[in-house]
Amino acid sequence: MTVRISPLIDRLIDAFRILPGVGPKSAQRMALYILRHNRAGGRTLADALIDAMERVDYCRRCRNFCETEFCNICADERRDDSLLCVVESAADILAVEQAGGYRGRYFVLHGRLSPIDGLGPDALGLDRLDALVGAGGVGEVILATNTTVEGEATAHYIAEMLRDRGLAISRIAHGVPMGGELEYVDGGTIAHALRGRRNLAVDG
Amino acid sequence: MTVRISPLIDRLIDAFRILPGVGPKSAQRMALYILRHNRAGGRTLADALIDAMERVDYCRRCRNFCETEFCNICADERRDDSLLCVVESAADILAVEQAGGYRGRYFVLHGRLSPIDGLGPDALGLDRLDALVGAGGVGEVILATNTTVEGEATAHYIAEMLRDRGLAISRIAHGVPMGGELEYVDGGTIAHALRGRRNLAVDG
Numbered sequence: 444m445t446v447r448i449s450p451l452i453d454r455l456i457d458a459f460r461i462l463p464g465v466g467p468k469s470a471q472r473m474a475l476y477i478l479r480h481n482r483a484g485g486r487t488l489a490d491a492l493i494d495a496m497e498r499v500d501y502c503r504r505c506r507n508f509c510e511t512e513f514c515n516i517c518a519d520e521r522r523d524d525s526l527l528c529v530v531e532s533a534a535d536i537l538a539v540e541q542a543g544g545y546r547g548r549y550f551v552l553h554g555r556l557s558p559i560d561g562l563g564p565d566a567l568g569l570d571r572l573d574a575l576v577g578a579g580g581v582g583e584v585i586l587a588t589n590t591t592v593e594g595e596a597t598a599h600y601i602a603e604m605l606r607d608r609g610l611a612i613s614r615i616a617h618g619v620p621m622g623g624e625l626e627y628v629d630g631g632t633i634a635h636a637l638r639g640r641r642n643l644a645v646d647g
Numbered sequence: 648m649t650v651r652i653s654p655l656i657d658r659l660i661d662a663f664r665i666l667p668g669v670g671p672k673s674a675q676r677m678a679l680y681i682l683r684h685n686r687a688g689g690r691t692l693a694d695a696l697i698d699a700m701e702r703v704d705y706c707r708r709c710r711n712f713c714e715t716e717f718c719n720i721c722a723d724e725r726r727d728d729s730l731l732c733v734v735e736s737a738a739d740i741l742a743v744e745q746a747g748g749y750r751g752r753y754f755v756l757h758g759r760l761s762p763i764d765g766l767g768p769d770a771l772g773l774d775r776l777d778a779l780v781g782a783g784g785v786g787e788v789i790l791a792t793n794t795t796v797e798g799e800a801t802a803h804y805i806a807e808m809l810r811d812r813g814l815a816i817s818r819i820a821h822g823v824p825m826g827g828e829l830e831y832v833d834g835g836t837i838a839h840a841l842r843g844r845r846n847l848a849v850d851g
Binding site: 446447448449450451452454455457458459461462463464469471472473474475476477478479481482484485486487488489490491492493494495496498499507508509510511514515532533534536537540541553 | 661
């Protein structure tokens with residue numbers, strides 16, 4: 444049973460529920476918290492929302508989110524143009540960047556091939572990916588879509604699409620996570636890790 | 648290490664962090680989620696925030712949140728005027744209402760006596776509580792502040808303040824929660840439950 448408070452507060456609680464991971468109880472807590480403790484913060488959030496909803500678009504080159512023509516990464520001349528990492532979401536770029544070590548470019552699909560959801564090659568911008576690779580300069584495309592059935596299918600579709608471009612096409616390695624114990628890793632991951640085994644160079 | 652995305656998106660992520668229970672990772676997820684999947688919802692949330700921040704105030708009678716002169720509960724003529732339940736927050740009203748069974752009125756302190764935070768009787772509206780009770784019609788004041796040190800102190804302060812008004816003053820019962828197992832209940836609660844024990848009426 445939900446208790447109604449007042450029309451404006453009820454509307455605010457309902458509005459918070461659009462956010463991922465926010466249920467009725469959290470939404471209520473958020474609304475009452477900012478009403479009591481941080482109205483200035485609530486106004487700041489409203490302004491930030493309006494600006495972002497209106498002005499954030501896709502980067503013209505890589506489809507990352509940004510409000511300028513090209514995103515930070517595409518605008519950075521120190522990045523390696525010869526490497527292109529294809530990811531499902533903008534959050535995946537952040538994950539790779541936070542891991543550190545990668546200095547190439549990205550391309551964001553904003554989804555994965557999923558006919559059941561009406562997501563085909565056009566929705567994922569695959570024509571633009573094809574044109575970007577066709578424009579030259581890319582030596583290797585790293586397919587970093589997720590290891591789900593759809594993510595795998597998407598990786599294979601892209602590999603097929605770029606087959607005749609004469610460049611290296613790779614898939615990120617799948618296996619036992621760093622620090623992971625075999626005992627607690629699922630069978631599919633272990634099978635992948637075995638198939639993907641690498642020779643150990645032993646000196647002496 | 649936080650990766651910066653774009654000024655507008657970074658600002659949105661920072662703004663989400665004012666919400667209770669939202670850390671950097673959740674804030675990032677919220678921002679990217681609404682940008683990708685629900686811009687209309689983002690605008691609705693912004694509008695709801697602006698309206699609520701501007702127009703929600705305290706009920707003139709009980710200090711519950713509302714945008715009208717009197718809140719829903721104070722405006723409801725079917726409620727029992729003789730019972731007044733004093734709570735720390737508007738969320739506590741919702742908890743009592745959701746539990747069902749209580750049909751009296753409320754008074755919201757929006758806090759508890761806490762000299763260290765500069766919260767004295769004025770900040771809690773105790774003068775208004777005194778005036779409300781003094782206006783007559785209230786037969787019993789139920790002190791439902793939390794069982795924290797400050798909540799107890801606040802309850803005692805109010806009881807003292809209203810001592811000469813000639814009405815019943817009660818404190819909600821503290822003890823083992825319904826469905827709770829003694830084994831897992833903390834010692835302070837068990838001590839309270841023992842001191843607050845009641846005679847069982849046994850028939851026959």
